[in-house]
Amino acid sequence: MFGVTTPCVEAARKVLESAGYEVLVFHATGTGGRTMEGLIRDGLIAGVLDITTTELADELVGGVLSAGPDRLTAAAIAGVPQVVSLGALDMVNFGPRDTVPERYKERLFYQHNPTVTLMRTTPEEMDRLGKDIAERTSASSSPTCVLVPLRGVSAIDAEGKPFWWPDADAALFQSLRNWIAPYVELIELDQHINDPAFAEACARKLLAMMGE
Numbered sequence: 001m002f003g004v005t006t007p008c009v010e011a012a013r014k015v016l017e018s019a020g021y022e023v024l025v026f027h028a029t030g031t032g033g034r035t036m037e038g039l040i041r042d043g044l045i046a047g048v049l050d051i052t053t054t055e056l057a058d059e060l061v062g063g064v065l066s067a068g069p070d071r072l073t074a075a076a077i078a079g080v081p082q083v084v085s086l087g088a089l090d091m092v093n094f095g096p097r098d099t100v101p102e103r104y105k106e107r108l109f110y111q112h113n114p115t116v117t118l119m120r121t122t123p124e125e126m127d128r129l130g131k132d133i134a135e136r137t138s139a140s141s142s143p144t145c146v147l148v149p150l151r152g153v154s155a156i157d158a159e160g161k162p163f164w165w166p167d168a169d170a171a172l173f174q175s176l177r178n179w180i181a182p183y184v185e186l187i188e189l190d191q192h193i194n195d196p197a198f199a200e201a202c203a204r205k206l207l208a209m210m211g212e
Contacts (some may be wrong), residue, residue, distance in 0.1 A: 002028045003112075004154035005052045005087035011199035012049055019207050021046070028052040028088065033067025040074035047082070047210045048075045049202055051193075054088030056129055057121055062101065063092035072133065076140035081209035083202050084137055084146045087193055089129050089172060090157040090165070091118040110162045118156075120163050123171040130175025138181035143209040145185040147202050148173055149193040158192055 001009040005028075013023045024039070026032035033055040039045050055067040075082040094100045094117040097109070108120040121129070137144050152158040153169065173188070180186050187205070191198040 001025050002052045002054055002088045002154075004091075004156060005193060007155075007194040007196075008085075008087065008199045008202070009051050011196050012051065012203040015200055015203035016049070016207065028054050028065065028067075030055060030058070030065045030067050033071050037067070037070060037074040040078055040080055043078065045075075045080055047206050048080055048084075049206050050075075050082060050084045051202065052087030053084065053133065054091060054093075056132060057089050057092050057125070060128060060132070061092045061119075061121065061125060063119075064095060065093040072136040073139070075142065076136065076144070079140075079142040081143045081206065082137070082140065082145075083206040083209070084133065084144070085193065085202060086133070086146075086148060086153045086172065088154045089126065090121055090152075090154050090163045090168070092121060093118060108163070108165075110156060118163075120165060121168060123165075123168045126168045126172035127175045130172045131179045134176050134179035134181075134184075137184050138179075140184070145187060145205050145209070146176060146180065147198070147205065148176065148186065148188040149195070149198050150188055150190050151192040151195075153193050155194060 016023050026036040055071050059066040096115055097117050110118040112118055156163045
């Protein structure tokens, strides 16, 4: 979970809890991603709903909330069912504005607060992230599904919002289509990531996988 994907995660959590599961929510702050991956490797997780994969963007571009190079690998190795989405891949996280590397000075930014600066990922970066997610999910020996919210991947990536950039999102979606293995289910929904219907679709898909 991240602030810009909280509605999705909270709605999905309610669906999973209503089915009788104990749900652990991890915050996509680097530490959260590493903790989740560690618990999966330790065999303590029955299924993974990886809504917010934004830590991959920080790892790629050099943001401050990377979870390291092994993010989105544990479930594939452990054979744990996983449903993966693209939450907050529209952004890379930095601290105060003056801490952003000089090479990024011409980029699109959103000042969340005085200590958090968000930088919009470009079409080129989104293309690389799509391939990265496709390769990591395609390495799985367990049921794996990637759900794509075609109307935006965060609260500020929606029509009229600061990070709305359809070409960048399209590059991400097309890269996934190009690189994902045929045995990984790819579901595209004409919804925003924070739409209740999208959250329910993610949770129901994971429940079906765990039931299998």
